[in-house]
Amino acid sequence: MPVRPRPNPVASAPGRSARPVIPTAPSPVRDAVLDRTGQRSTGQRSTGQGSTGQGSTARAGATGGRRTTARSTRARRRPRRTSAAPGRVGRRVAVGVVSVFGAGVVAAAIGIVVLVVIAVNSLHGLVGAGTTATAITCPAVPAKTVGGMVVPRGPVAGYCQDRLVNAAYVIEAAQSLGIGPHTQAVGVMTAMGESGLVDLDHGDAAGPDSRGLFQQRDNGAWGTYAQRMDPYTAATMFFRKLVSIPGWKTMTPTQAAHAVQVNADPDHYARYWPGAVQIVERLTGEDVPEVAPQ
Numbered sequence: 001m002p003v004r005p006r007p008n009p010v011a012s013a014p015g016r017s018a019r020p021v022i023p024t025a026p027s028p029v030r031d032a033v034l035d036r037t038g039q040r041s042t043g044q045r046s047t048g049q050g051s052t053g054q055g056s057t058a059r060a061g062a063t064g065g066r067r068t069t070a071r072s073t074r075a076r077r078r079p080r081r082t083s084a085a086p087g088r089v090g091r092r093v094a095v096g097v098v099s100v101f102g103a104g105v106v107a108a109a110i111g112i113v114v115l116v117v118i119a120v121n122s123l124h125g126l127v128g129a130g131t132t133a134t135a136i137t138c139p140a141v142p143a144k145t146v147g148g149m150v151v152p153r154g155p156v157a158g159y160c161q162d163r164l165v166n167a168a169y170v171i172e173a174a175q176s177l178g179i180g181p182h183t184q185a186v187g188v189m190t191a192m193g194e195s196g197l198v199d200l201d202h203g204d205a206a207g208p209d210s211r212g213l214f215q216q217r218d219n220g221a222w223g224t225y226a227q228r229m230d231p232y233t234a235a236t237m238f239f240r241k242l243v244s245i246p247g248w249k250t251m252t253p254t255q256a257a258h259a260v261q262v263n264a265d266p267d268h269y270a271r272y273w274p275g276a277v278q279i280v281e282r283l284t285g286e287d288v289p290e291v292a293p294q
Helices: 028-032 085-101 103-125 161-176 181-195 225-229 231-243 254-261 271-284
Strands: 042-048 058-060 066-068 144-146 147-152
Touching: 103 147, 103 254, 144 161, 147 161, 161 181, 161 231, 181 231, 181 254, 181 271, 225 231, 231 254, 254 271
Parallel strands: none
Antiparallel strands: 042 058, 058 066, 144 147
16 A cells, blocks of 8 residues: 655745655565555544643544554652651750740759659758768767767768657667667668657658657557657657567568558658668777578
């Protein structure tokens, strides 16, 4: 079949001269692409909006059907959403807080928090049971003698002489009952846990009527008010109650103290044991065994 020359679109444009169309040589492959009527498909192409890529291209065959071409192979990729990093979230929260309250207020709040933390740590070291000697300075006072024991100015296990004197009264009461260093330390530990070795003239929320070194209640089991407020007498009542409890010698120090005091926390006194041992050994010059002699 003779090859038809393709129309030159340039010739139809105004102001332009038509270029000669060079007939293409017959191709067996191209000639084989015929429709069912024996005519070559014209290959008409309708284009969309050119460079914008928004249109679609279709080819019209001899049968009049339309075949849509595939979309552009360049697929659009949506940006992947990733979770914000913790540091970025923290910075956003910080910026939001500063924008709401102002930089001055936020800085002042941070300063207050830092001061509170420092103060709590300091108090924990001073009041926290005297488990280790803290760097405190005790008043320059002469030594006192209680029951043959010389009580220094301190500090011993974080306590000064005014409190060490009360510990000496507890030790003296135990010695008068024939109680050795281990149980002496149990008495000192209990007084440390109940009152911080201070002869308190008041109770607490759990026992408003509690008084003295051992915070003994006004229930008839601990004598009169004057007896509870006397360190030596209060300690004597404590030790008499302790040695009357079956199996007290096999108890741990905190168990023995709890058996007498009936504290809400049986282990409340355990933290005071190292400091009590240090005080008894310093005031008596004797070693404190870990367990009571059987």
